[in-house]
Amino acid sequence: MIGAYKRIYERCGLDVIMVEADSGAIGGKASHEFMALSDVGEDTVIMCGSCGYAANEEKAAFDKSSKKNTVNDAMEEIYTPNVKTIEALETFLKITASQTLKSVMYDSDGELVLACLRGDLEINETKLKNFLKSNELSVANDDTLSKHSVVAGYVSPVGLSGIKVVVDDSLVESGGLIAGGNKSDYHFKNVIFNRDFSSSNIVDIAKANDGYKCTCGARLVTRRGIEVGHVFKLGSKYSEVFEASFLDDAGKRGAIEMGCYGIGVGRLLAAVIEQNNDESGMVLPISISPFKVWLTALNIDDEQINQTATEVYENLRALKIEVLFDDRAESAGVKFKDADLVGVPYRVVISNRNLKEGVVEIKARATPDAIKIPVEEIQQFFENEISN
DSSP, X not given: OHHXXXXXXXXXXXXXXXXXXXXXXXXXXXXXXXXXXXTTOSEEEEEXXXXXXXXXXXXXXXXXXXXXXXXXXXXXXXXXXXXXXXXXXXXXXXXXXXXXXXXXXXXXXXXXXXXXXXXXXXXXXXXXXXXXXXXXXXXXOHHHHHHTTOOTTSOOSTTOOSSEEEEEXXXXXOOSEEEEOSSTTEEEEEEOBTTTBOOSEEEOOBOOOTTOBOTTSSBEEEEEEEEEXXXXXXXXXXXXXXXXXXXXXXXXXXXXXXXXXXXXXXXXXXXXXXXXXXXXXXXXXXXXXXXXXXXXXXXXXXXXHHHHHHHHHHHHHHTTOOEEEEOOSOOHHHHHHHHHHHTOSXXXXXXXXXXXXXXXXXXXXXXXXXXXXXXXXXXXXXXXXXXX
């Protein structure tokens, strides 16, 4: 299916990359999206130009290693009046964000959950939601925090009880960090995971960003993309539930392996246009253009022009080539501009000047220059062009 999709996109004139993706509610063993890169895309793609790694922002992984704080002094409480954010901590204590522990309280289907990671990182709520198997996930509001005696701006996992704590794997090897003191105007210093707090819920919940380090050591970059397809390897997740099975050659019963595939037919054309255009309009690939030729007859009232244009039209139609016959009483400039705007792959111009030379003018939409060929060779020209 991946191979089939790639061939479809190539024939549509789309530059598409396959990226690792979040499976979402459908689940399964593997999930990949096909992204048409475009500055107006609705998705963010994380890419590595060195090893070729590519993933949707919701799924992307990265190297979280940083200069480790080797101080292992005992945890102590420090006075931090009205210091409630990582930025404020950096200024007040003259430290960097990577020396802090960020804690965010979430409401997961009515249950409070504390998500923790290194202070220079951001929480990827999709990763967190998937780990928790939440239907609804949102940052807990002040009223909810107050009901559970949680002090906004100073919360941390240290000494916290009765609330599930999810720890990003960036904290496992971190040295002493600054964390909330769980009371107003105080923080803890030299906080170390598995000494001063612990949790069995250790998982990647961090969001990858532009400039972060790839696992190969190179730098990651972000691009915008339009999703035009998605493939899931479901495995036996659903077949086991519904007891959908088969007998193999040895008569042994096994669960059916399943896949799920979707291609964005409705958005393919829009994605093609985003990648194939210029200041004059669309530049449609010949494979998907509704017309292959824009036949422009200038001075259509001229008998010779009319007759020649009609013959060319009929001959190309006989070859099963879709032709749009522009026989409007408009100026050459208007007709040429409209042909460029619509993006038909080839424009054929029949005019008095060309017919005096026994030729027609042909211009490919994607190239700047026109060529002239004898009228009688136009069929052979397009037979060759279309087949190529």
